[in-house]
Amino acid sequence: MSAPAYVVRGLGASLGGSPILHGIDLELRAAAWTSIVGPNGAGKSTLLRAIAGLLPCSGRVELLGRELHDWPRQERARALSWLGQNQVAADDLTVYDVAMLGRLPHQGWLAPASRADQVAVERALRQTQAWDWRERALGELSGGERQRVLLARALAVEAQVLLMDEPLANLDPPHQADWLLLVRELVAAGRSVVSVLHEISIALHADELVVMRQGRIAHHGACNEVAPQRALEQVFEHRIAIHALAGQWVALPVTSIT
Amino acid sequence: MNLRQASLLGWGLLIVGLALAALGTCVGSAGLENLWRPLLDAGADPAERDMAWQIVTEIRLPRTLGAWAAGGLLGLAGALAQGLFRNPLADPYLLGSASGASLGVAIALAAVGGGAGMVGGSMMNGASFSMLSGSLWVRLGLTGAAFAGAVLAVMLTLALARGVGHTLRLLLAGVIVGVVLGALTSLVLLFSPESLQAMQAFMLGTTGFIGWTAWGLMFGCWCLCALVAWTLARVLDGLSLGEATAQTLGLPLAPLRAALVGTLALATGTAVAQTGLIAFVGLAAPHLVRAVVKVPHRQLMWLASLMGGVLLASADLLARWVIAPQELPVGVVTAVLGGGYLLWLMHRRSSGLHAGGLL
Numbered sequence: 001m002s003a004p005a006y007v008v009r010g011l012g013a014s015l016g017g018s019p020i021l022h023g024i025d026l027e028l029r030a031a032a033w034t035s036i037v038g039p040n041g042a043g044k045s046t047l048l049r050a051i052a053g054l055l056p057c058s059g060r061v062e063l064l065g066r067e068l069h070d071w072p073r074q075e076r077a078r079a080l081s082w083l084g085q086n087q088v089a090a091d092d093l094t095v096y097d098v099a100m101l102g103r104l105p106h107q108g109w110l111a112p113a114s115r116a117d118q119v120a121v122e123r124a125l126r127q128t129q130a131w132d133w134r135e136r137a138l139g140e141l142s143g144g145e146r147q148r149v150l151l152a153r154a155l156a157v158e159a160q161v162l163l164m165d166e167p168l169a170n171l172d173p174p175h176q177a178d179w180l181l182l183v184r185e186l187v188a189a190g191r192s193v194v195s196v197l198h199e200i201s202i203a204l205h206a207d208e209l210v211v212m213r214q215g216r217i218a219h220h221g222a223c224n225e226v227a228p229q230r231a232l233e234q235v236f237e238h239r240i241a242i243h244a245l246a247g248q249w250v251a252l253p254v255t256s257i258t
Numbered sequence: 259m260n261l262r263q264a265s266l267l268g269w270g271l272l273i274v275g276l277a278l279a280a281l282g283t284c285v286g287s288a289g290l291e292n293l294w295r296p297l298l299d300a301g302a303d304p305a306e307r308d309m310a311w312q313i314v315t316e317i318r319l320p321r322t323l324g325a326w327a328a329g330g331l332l333g334l335a336g337a338l339a340q341g342l343f344r345n346p347l348a349d350p351y352l353l354g355s356a357s358g359a360s361l362g363v364a365i366a367l368a369a370v371g372g373g374a375g376m377v378g379g380s381m382m383n384g385a386s387f388s389m390l391s392g393s394l395w396v397r398l399g400l401t402g403a404a405f406a407g408a409v410l411a412v413m414l415t416l417a418l419a420r421g422v423g424h425t426l427r428l429l430l431a432g433v434i435v436g437v438v439l440g441a442l443t444s445l446v447l448l449f450s451p452e453s454l455q456a457m458q459a460f461m462l463g464t465t466g467f468i469g470w471t472a473w474g475l476m477f478g479c480w481c482l483c484a485l486v487a488w489t490l491a492r493v494l495d496g497l498s499l500g501e502a503t504a505q506t507l508g509l510p511l512a513p514l515r516a517a518l519v520g521t522l523a524l525a526t527g528t529a530v531a532q533t534g535l536i537a538f539v540g541l542a543a544p545h546l547v548r549a550v551v552k553v554p555h556r557q558l559m560w561l562a563s564l565m566g567g568v569l570l571a572s573a574d575l576l577a578r579w580v581i582a583p584q585e586l587p588v589g590v591v592t593a594v595l596g597g598g599y600l601l602w603l604m605h606r607r608s609s610g611l612h613a614g615g616l617l
Contacts, residue, residue: 052502052506053505054502054505054506073508073510074508076508077506077508080506081506082502082503082506084502084503090495090499092346092498092548092552093495093498093552093554094552097495097553097554101495101499102507104492104496104507104508104509105507105508109489109492110489135260137552150499153499157507
């Protein structure tokens with residue numbers, strides 16, 4: 001059994017002086033997909049940023065068995081890939097150049113792109129069906145197309161752990177399904193994926209569910225178990241109900257108040 | 259394919275720049291006046307030939323090449339500023355560097371009093387001959403003062419804006435620093451009226467007093483800045499994806515950003531110290547390049563430099579040509595042309611076309 005992707009102990013973080021995360025303890029399995037879900041303002045994105053090392057925080061975060069801040073910068077950048085929410089996009093770069101930025105952690109300071117870099121970039125762009133636009137500027141693409149390019153940029157890192165904040169933003173249902181397949185492929189190849197998702201029905205496809213409320217973990221468990229599903233309904237104040245439908249779990253909004 | 263387009267553009271700009279430099283040696287106080295003929299004509303009067311030779315090598319060539327170099331510095335600074343602040347509207351002057359450089363120059367002029375005032379005065383009278391021998395120390399002093407002023411002003415802007423994360427706050431801080439330092443400059447001049455004339459030329463922007471020393475300084479600085487910018491260009495590419503992504507790509511942002519701000523200030527300060535405040539070149543050069551070809555910052559640096567050089571060299575030609583034998587301050591020409599370009603971009607945008615990322 002390999003080391004967990006993440007071990008988090010007593011993690012606390014504040015934004016603008018007000019505490020957002022309160023003493024979070026969490027262990028995230030390696031080679032698995034973990035979905036972080038919860039209502040708006042529960043601290044999901046803050047948690048993801050904290051474990052990415054993007055926020056000053058208290059407590060202890062271990063990435064792949066090593067304290068996050070003990071990693072050499074470059075090495076950590078190769079082990080951990082980040083796809084942020086509402087990324088300011090480089091409108092003037094071509095799709096190919098954007099994806100190639102994912103190879104920065106692998107490249108020497110002045111070295112040109114190696115054959116391995118080119119292969120990784122092509123694979124990533126093909127995985128998100130963005131290869132055909134490789135010569136177009138990012139600014140010319142629609143929101144969903146851009147998101148696929150940014151996803152390819154994150155994939156091109158070929159990191160062991162991928163953190164994605166709202167990766168489905170602007171994606172239409174077929175591409176959401178593609179994203180699901182892609183994550184499954186990554187996990188099958190031994191990668192660990194941690195995502196923050198608002199699309200609960202998609203999040204329920206994950207291996208594990210971390211349910212958050214008010215900066216704390218309300219529940220953490222396998223997606224196909226009843227307990228996390230009940231916890232999920234609870235943090236959304238029973239305004240959603242989780243049902244089995246055609247072999248999948250779906251979250252439906254509860255419109256009538258009983 | 260983009261790289262091929264980029265290298266085509268680069269060669270094109272280089273050739274146009276060289277053509278402008280050649281043309282620049284043929285425009286003098288009497289309008290278009292080809293001095294190459296007496297130079298190349300073996301049968302010409304030796305005295306006439308000497309004179310022609312002197313005019314070409316001592317006045318027109320350094321001035322034209324100087325305009326090219328200053329434009330190159332401003333174009334480079336513009337590309338750096340727009341990448342560093344992730345804002346296509348960022349002008350190298352917007353962050354207070356111009357007002358800082360002005361204050362630095364004003365203080366330096368006031369400190370050396372009449373001497374430098376006279377230097378400036380001679381350039382105002384168009385008698386640029388005496389300026390050509392302008393001592394290296396005066397040049398270095400003015401460059402140093404402009405550079406120090408530019409760096410301090412940019413730092414002050416960054417401190418007031420608490421970093422570069424918030425664009426609006428940054429631009430606002432730049433405006434505040436600009437106004438306050440502008441007021442301080444006026445105050446310094448009030449107490450040192452003898453430097454007023456030199457200062458006026460500085461504010462208008464002129465290439466009229468660039469000699470070989472000034473050219474050498476600018477070219478040397480350009481080499482240094484271009485080298486740093488080229489080395490650090492990937493940081494700007496990374497930053498264009500946002501701070502968080504750049505950080506997770508393993509880029510040590512704080513020291514690299516400091517190095518880039520320093521380079522920006524050096525490039526702006528050097529150009530400003532030699533030519534005064536020349537508007538719009540830094541803003542327009544990277545824009546024009548991006549309107550033609552989409553390239554990473556590593557290529558953009560070169561192209562924006564070349565574009566800036568071509569812009570300023572042609573503005574310099576126009577400034578000398580249009581109302582010859584009188585001469586327009588080149589800063590006025592670039593301001594009018596640059597303003598027109600921005601208006602055109604705005605119009606293009608309002609009529610629904612892509613405006614190259616502006617506004």
